[in-house]
Amino acid sequence: MKRITPLFLAALLALVTAGPLPAAEAAKPAAEKSPGVALAGTISTVTGIAISPLLGTAAYGAYLNIAAKDDAARAKLPWFAHWSFFLPALLIVGVCAAKDSLGAVLPPGFKKPLDVLETVENKASGLVAAGAVIPLTMNTLSKLMVGTKAAAAGPALASGGLAMIHFGAIDFSWLLDLLTVPFGVAMFAIVWMASHAINVLILLSPWGAIDAALKGMRTALLGLLTLSATVNPWVGAALSIVVIIIAYFVAGWAFRLTVFGSVFCWDFFTLRRHRFTPADNNNRLFTGANLTDVPPRTYGRLTLRPDGALEFGYRPWLVLAERNTVVPVEKARIAVGKGLFFSNISAEATGTLFLLPPRYHGHEEAVVRAYQLGGGVRDAGLRRAWSVLKELFGGAAAKTQVV
DSSP: OTTHHHHHHHHHHHHHHHTHHHHHHHHOOTTSOOHHHHHHHHHHHHHHHHHSHHHHHHHHHHHHHHHOSSHHHHHTSOGGGSHHHHHHHHHHHHHHHHHHHHHTTSOHHHHHHHHHHHHHHHHHHHHHIIIIIHHHHHHHHHHHHHHHHHHHTHHHHHHHOGGGOOGGGSOOHHHHHHHHHHHHHHHHHHHHHHHHHHHHHHHHOSOHHHHHHHHHHHHHHHHHHHHHHHHOHHHHHHHHHHHHHHHHHTHHHHHHHHHHHHHHHHHHHTTGGGSOOOOSSOEEEEEOTTSTTSOTTOEEEEEEOTTSOEEEEEOGGGTSOOEEEEOOSOGGGEEEEEOSSOOEEEETTTEEEEEOOGGGTTOHHHHHHHHTOTTOEEEOHHHHHHHHHHHHHSTHHHHHHHO
């Protein structure tokens, strides 16, 4: 049953999305735009904004501003369709693109703080889009669909008086909002989480070239979606549904990355490590890629049990029933790797077991004492690479040559 559920939900998503189209097409007047086409365009718009909230919202606002017939029509446009918003937003997008281009040739230490800042921007713009832009877009669609049906019933109102008012002439846009707005926000949230995972992957990536490639793929997808929706709204809607279904299947992975990025950014910008001291036991951290039966980057607590074993406890999706697993590696073989931005707990034969949030940076010795780890503290990541370079071009290597 668990294997069938995702397929059923994905099919239901496609059915719910496509189901209203025939009814909307049947109700359209010849002189007005088809509600079915409007719905297809709305699906593409929501998906595009979710892929890149700031760029999508700014581009959509600029399009509405340019498409307006006159200044009076522009004055009635929503706030994101005015130049005072979309021009600064497009400027920020351009600065981020320049940062990614230059980051391919710069050391990670120069670019990583800017990556953290862009991740925070993506979260903020995603919240704004989910709370304001998407509901407004879905509300406009609801009024279009209901208004079209009411217009079709207009002659009956003129000839028959109140006794002849048709049921279809009643304004049900508020009821349609109750159905379409949550659906639109859900579509947005699923796709946004998958897209936001790219920002977190950039935080984890040590090389600017990888960052540029990840950002390029996301921009190319957004461009393809925009182009297909412009050429044919139905093709754009079909591509959007494919994106939504894929985003649904990777939702768990994307959610864990989103939580990791949120904790990383909070610790980084608030300089929490200066106000933080690891507990003697039961500390919060993330799993690495080599802990048995637990997905990578799961947020939970590491505990030293009375019998001396290490146990990790976590709640799936942060709210479900707690699960626990014993770390299958002896403490004597586990060490804390000290990185440039954040550290980890790893074993030589197994690899990375846990990832420590930035608040633990500088407190690696305290973690070793709390969990009685026999491997001590070692250099890891970029710090390890830097120590190797020092040994190659100076330091220990140079001393050996002199002797």
